[in-house]
Amino acid sequence: SHELRNPLAPIRTSLYVLEHADPASESAKRSMSVIERQVTQLARLVDDLLDVTRITQGRLQVRRERLDLRALVRSAADDHRPIFIANGVRLETRLPSQSIWVQADSVRMSQVVGNLLSNAVKFTPRGGWVQLSLELEGAGAVLRVRDNGIGIDPEVLGRLFQPFSQAMQTLERIRGGLGLGLTLVKGLVELHEGTVEATSGGFGKGAELTVRLPVEQGSAQASLAPKREGNRPRRVLVIEDGADAADSLKEALALMGHEVRVAYDGRTGIVEAYAFQPDVVLCDIGLPGIDGYEVARRFRADPELQGATLIALTGYASADDRRRAAEAGFSRHIAKPPRIEELEEIVAGG
Known part of the structure; x- marks a missing residue:
């Protein structure tokens, strides 16, 4: 309840400011920004809780389709790059020149990549780096997220993907999370017949998380999405x-x-x-x-x-x-x- 209640305090305070401040004032603008950030945070926490519950109860279903994993990973990196810039962390991407096709749920796979990137930037200090790579290894696709951040203690590695792991909760609480991001990654990857593992040299030595997914046998031409006309009032x-x-x-x-x-x-x-x-x-x-x-x-x-x-x-x-x-x-x-x-x-x- 601590993490879920935390965003409510600045929201309530900001609402008070908006009620009493000039709408055009800097105070009002700052309050609006605070509310937007905290609502986004609260929505993410609730979504994580709901998804973990569905996974543990076996009620979360994936809707698979033919998916270019390379394109999805590139888009996820582009979407998260502003977060890396804001945190002073360099994001490097190493992607193959050719498409890698998988049968996967695009929304859930984007969630996997996003959670891995969010986890890496969260535990990497300003001036550090995170490397995102994708490659084919045998009959599978291998996605790796490496960082030179705070690392993971060996005794924590075995519990890293468990929901509400006490060690991860301690770290996440400092950063305003519930410690469910990697639990979600594991559950979603396994729903795609994949695996995920974490390695680290220990505290202060960074970490690497590796996702392995089966790839589609054979290849076909990518379908072209029709061009949309410019936006118009609806x-x-x-x-x-x-x-x-x-x-x-x-x-x-x-x-x-x-x-x-x-x-x-x-x-x-x-x-x-x-x-x-x-x-x-x-x-x-x-x-x-x-x-x-x-x-x-x-x-x-x-x-x-x-x-x-x-x-x-x-x-x-x-x-x-x-x-x-x-x-x-x-x-x-x-x-x-x-x-x-x-x-x-x-x-x-x-």
Whole structure:
């Protein structure tokens, strides 16, 4: 509870500042930044807890597809590079010249690489380095993350991937985590029939984490994604029973240049859709009256509405929830709270 409660204190304090400070003041701007950072941290902690629970209970499913692991690793490195720059740690990448194809869940594999990189930068001091490499070895792909950070004591290595390992908790608490990142890596890699191991020369001598995954036999031409036209304003219908969530989302989307209407239950949302003819619908699942699944089914069954892009925006975020959303007719599934940048990209492409 210590780590989950920690972000709440600066959020509450910052809210007080926003209530009393001039909205244009530096204090207000700093408070907004604090809230954004702490909400991101809290969301990550909750996601980690939920994923570890699903893995330990055998309820987390992976959705495999043909995946270029080299491209995924490169994207993950690019996504995390600002964190390395901010922490004064050099990130080196050594990737093969050719694609390495695997059957994997792209979201979960990105999570694996991201957790490894986050773990490495967290325990590497300013001025240090982290090396990310990918190569083929025999019939498998080998992903390595090496660093010259604080290292791992030999007695900790055997417990490194256990959830809530006391040694890792001590380290993570200093840095605001739960010590679940590597537990998640192990669980996700094993769901892909892979293995993960850690080595270290001891305290102060850095560490290396190695992930091995089976590769796809043979090769095929990579499919080319169609080019998207430039972004243009969209008609967006938000169906969400939480007034604060719906209204703040409306304001954010309007600031992006979109025309937005809000409905606070499923039936009203369908009625609004006939008049508004939205391009994109952001719909919660747990709605009063009829739930989001039924809303999606009615949209897909009606020729007048079925052209809209349906996006489930919900706290129901398990693999089974994603499957049910897809079966009901949703094109995308985004877990709450959404990253605004991701939402902007999806709505603009809807």
